[in-house]
Amino acid sequence: MSTENKVKRVRAPNWETVEKKLLREVLADYVDIIEDKCTDTNTNKRKYHAWQKVYERFNELNVRQRALVELKQQWRMSKVDAKKIMSEHRMPKTKLVVAADHRVQMKTPLTW
Numbered sequence: 001m002s003t004e005n006k007v008k009r010v011r012a013p014n015w016e017t018v019e020k021k022l023l024r025e026v027l028a029d030y031v032d033i034i035e036d037k038c039t040d041t042n043t044n045k046r047k048y049h050a051w052q053k054v055y056e057r058f059n060e061l062n063v064r065q066r067a068l069v070e071l072k073q074q075w076r077m078s079k080v081d082a083k084k085i086m087s088e089h090r091m092p093k094t095k096l097v098v099a100a101d102h103r104v105q106m107k108t109p110l111t112w
Contacts, residue, residue: 012066015074019062023074026057034075 030050055068
């Protein structure tokens with residue numbers, strides 16, 4: 001394959017911490033609508049209009065203009081990052097204990 005025909009993807013500028021915070025603040029009023037698990041026609045219309053309002057509000061407050069696709073992608077990535085942080089702080093279901101004779105023993109699983 002020839003590399004001459006390949007078009008390089010245009011990268012958007014990296015998100016700054018201030019922009020991420022602004023997105024969370026703007027989304028705060030609409031998060032109940034956007035995160036609704038229902039996918040019927042009326043709910044999807046409400047989600048569409050909520051994202052449009054988020055898009056307009058974000059771009060009027062932010063110096064750098066962002067596309068709606070970028071806002072949605074950043075929101076998804078923020079949720080993934082938050083889940084990673086929460087899972088790191090969760091207590092493990094079982095504990096490994098190293099005995100004095102250096103053998104690993106499994107304690108009984110913790111019950112909640």
